[in-house]
Amino acid sequence: MKETNIYKPLRAELIEVIEESPTIKSFVLVPEQEFSFATGQFVELTLNGTGEAPFTPSSSPLVKDRIEITIMKAGYVTEKIHNLKPGEIMGIRGPYGRGYPLDRLYGKEILIVGGGCGFAPLRSLLYNLEAEKDKVRKVTFCYGSKNPAECIYKPYIENLKTIDKFEVHRTVDVADETWAGEVGVATVLLDKVEVNIDDSVAVVCGPPIMMKFGVMKLLEMGYKDRQIYLSMEKNMSCGLGKCGHCMMGEYFVCKDGPVFSYDEIKDQPDIWK
Amino acid sequence: MDKMFVISMTDWQAVLGQFSASYSLFAPVEFNGSQDYELVDKENTGNIIYNHPKPATPVKTFFLPVKENVTVESGIEKPAIIMGVPSCDLAALDILDEMYLQRDYTDIYYKNRRENFILIGYDCRSIVENCHCTSYGLKPYPEKNCDLMLARDRHLVFLQSLSARGAELLKEMGKYADIIKASKDEASEINEKRSEITRLLKDKNKNLPGYELSGKLIKDSPDKIWKSYASTCVSCGACAAICPTCTCFLLIDRPDFEKIRQLDTCQYPGFEKVAAGEDPLGELFVRFRNRYQCKYVWKPLKFKSIACTGCGRCIDTCIGKISKNELLEELASEKNS
Numbered sequence: 001m002k003e004t005n006i007y008k009p010l011r012a013e014l015i016e017v018i019e020e021s022p023t024i025k026s027f028v029l030v031p032e033q034e035f036s037f038a039t040g041q042f043v044e045l046t047l048n049g050t051g052e053a054p055f056t057p058s059s060s061p062l063v064k065d066r067i068e069i070t071i072m073k074a075g076y077v078t079e080k081i082h083n084l085k086p087g088e089i090m091g092i093r094g095p096y097g098r099g100y101p102l103d104r105l106y107g108k109e110i111l112i113v114g115g116g117c118g119f120a121p122l123r124s125l126l127y128n129l130e131a132e133k134d135k136v137r138k139v140t141f142c143y144g145s146k147n148p149a150e151c152i153y154k155p156y157i158e159n160l161k162t163i164d165k166f167e168v169h170r171t172v173d174v175a176d177e178t179w180a181g182e183v184g185v186a187t188v189l190l191d192k193v194e195v196n197i198d199d200s201v202a203v204v205c206g207p208p209i210m211m212k213f214g215v216m217k218l219l220e221m222g223y224k225d226r227q228i229y230l231s232m233e234k235n236m237s238c239g240l241g242k243c244g245h246c247m248m249g250e251y252f253v254c255k256d257g258p259v260f261s262y263d264e265i266k267d268q269p270d271i272w273k
Numbered sequence: 274m275d276k277m278f279v280i281s282m283t284d285w286q287a288v289l290g291q292f293s294a295s296y297s298l299f300a301p302v303e304f305n306g307s308q309d310y311e312l313v314d315k316e317n318t319g320n321i322i323y324n325h326p327k328p329a330t331p332v333k334t335f336f337l338p339v340k341e342n343v344t345v346e347s348g349i350e351k352p353a354i355i356m357g358v359p360s361c362d363l364a365a366l367d368i369l370d371e372m373y374l375q376r377d378y379t380d381i382y383y384k385n386r387r388e389n390f391i392l393i394g395y396d397c398r399s400i401v402e403n404c405h406c407t408s409y410g411l412k413p414y415p416e417k418n419c420d421l422m423l424a425r426d427r428h429l430v431f432l433q434s435l436s437a438r439g440a441e442l443l444k445e446m447g448k449y450a451d452i453i454k455a456s457k458d459e460a461s462e463i464n465e466k467r468s469e470i471t472r473l474l475k476d477k478n479k480n481l482p483g484y485e486l487s488g489k490l491i492k493d494s495p496d497k498i499w500k501s502y503a504s505t506c507v508s509c510g511a512c513a514a515i516c517p518t519c520t521c522f523l524l525i526d527r528p529d530f531e532k533i534r535q536l537d538t539c540q541y542p543g544f545e546k547v548a549a550g551e552d553p554l555g556e557l558f559v560r561f562r563n564r565y566q567c568k569y570v571w572k573p574l575k576f577k578s579i580a581c582t583g584c585g586r587c588i589d590t591c592i593g594k595i596s597k598n599e600l601l602e603e604l605a606s607e608k609n610s
Contacts, residue, residue, distance in 0.1 A: 009530055
């Protein structure tokens with residue numbers, strides 16, 4: 001039981017802003033005190049006097065002195081965050097919720113399917129898996145972006161390709177002259193992957209529509225409900241399982257999730273909305 | 274259970290006079306044909322309403338103000354006595370306590386008030402139109418979550434302590450008044466009145482399904498009935514604002530990293546909307562149904578306490594004239610037909 005003030009954010013200095021794509025930036029923050037999180041957990045980030053929004057860090061959970069948060073310009077708060085310059089002070093609360101079930105991933109063939117800014121939490125997971133490579137059998141990462149320019153973390157992808165046991169497949173919804181690879185939504189990549197499904201676990205993160213079709217495809221491939229993990233995007237406002245904004249049926253996504261296995265949530269209402 | 278004590282109404286007024294000086298004393302007072310908690314002093318203790326249900330606002334609002342800055346030091350508040358709390362509102366504190374004191378995170382503002390506010394519960398000596406506490410296993414008299422029980426009979430006031438703090442308070446009263454043990458006859462008369470009100474409530478709500486059954490009925494219900502009942506809903510959120518068990522809130526940012534906790538409800542459009550635009554509760558009837566599902570279907574899966582205590586205020590207050598009880602009775606009768 002925590003007796004501290006659960007609503008009060010820590011201060012964190014913004015030390016770097018990285019432009020990942022025309023609509024996505026990463027913000028590197030140094031919190032005023034050590035800040036630990038498990039991969040897949042999220043934080044509430046406060047833009048002073050303006051608003052607060054939930055984000056899953058995109059940096060490695062093993063790095064304790066700084067935290068990186070990748071944000072797509074999507075609404076009022078995120079648009080203002082995009083205008084921030086290094087040196088600004090932000091607020092951070094958390095970490096909250098239940099992250100990726102690493103124990104259930106180790107020793108398995110891990111299939112990771114990401115779309116758009118959904119790569120952010122997955123990069124944190126990939127960092128973690130990379131650092132624990134000896135516990136990992138095989139990681140296949142399938143990533144789709146709207147177009148080649150919207151693909152984030154390009155240098156990281158190139159690096160990941162060179163790592164033993166890690167395999168990367170990419171696609172874009174709409175190609176341009178720079179693109180010679182696969183075209184179509186992220187799920188088209190699943191036809192190409194070689195994976196022993198019985199001994200595999202899938203992790204999906206992306207826009208709701210992509211997660212919906214991703215899950216349908218995985219089920220079609222033979223994955224069982226309990227072998228599929230999803231990071232749910234809901235309106236996590238307090239992060240404490242109290243304010244009610246992120247309720248999804250019986251679950252408070254902020255506290256019971258945001259990572260769920262598909263069998264835990266498939267009967268809840270409107271999971272893709 | 275502790276013994277019942279009795280005090281004359283004249284002495285009781287003297288006690289209230291003393292208490293209003295050393296405590297912030299709140300009690301139900303009539304106003305424009307309805308009653309609500311007011312701060313009383315020795316000049317107006319005569320206006321207090323006794324044992325008639327129920328204050329327009331639930332006691333929740335003392336512990337969870339509509340708006341509160343939850344990042345500044347919470348000032349030490351003058352000790353408060355809240356008198357006249359009906360059993361439905363006392364029982365509702367169970368789920369508020371679970372939500373705000375337990376589940377890994379404690380809200381220190383709520384906790385501070387729960388620890389410092391003294392509650393005096395009332396026996397309900399009458400029922401009003403939409404009361405239905407007994408349908409959900411509650412009694413129309415205080416059983417828990419309060420320090421003292423109070424029942425007034427003409428010129429006598431009966432008191433019984435329900436907590437150590439209540440016993441202390443009785444002792445304190447002894448300084449200003451003659452408090453004697455109630456006789457066996459007096460105590461049994463109180464019990465008879467309790468039984469009578471319980472019987473009236475049960476009789477009045479004989480067609481209303483119980484709490485668990487309501488959950489099952491709601492879970493299996495078709496959209497049709499919700500669309501029909503929601504047709505006069507205007508998403509004003511009054512049902513939730515006035516509900517003793519609704520706990521949802523919004524955090525609002527202020528400069529200097531301050532945050533305001535403001536009570537909120539799933540009945541307002543956009544409550545669950547995310548930045549990318551998805552809105553699970555976008556449709557009005559879905560939003561309307563959500564509050565019922567939350568109380569009867571989902572909360573029971575995660576909480577030990579009941580999420581509706583049958584106060585009936587949501588029905589009293591609805592400007593769309595939607596009756597929760599009619600809806601549940603209709604679900605029950607459809608099931609049987």
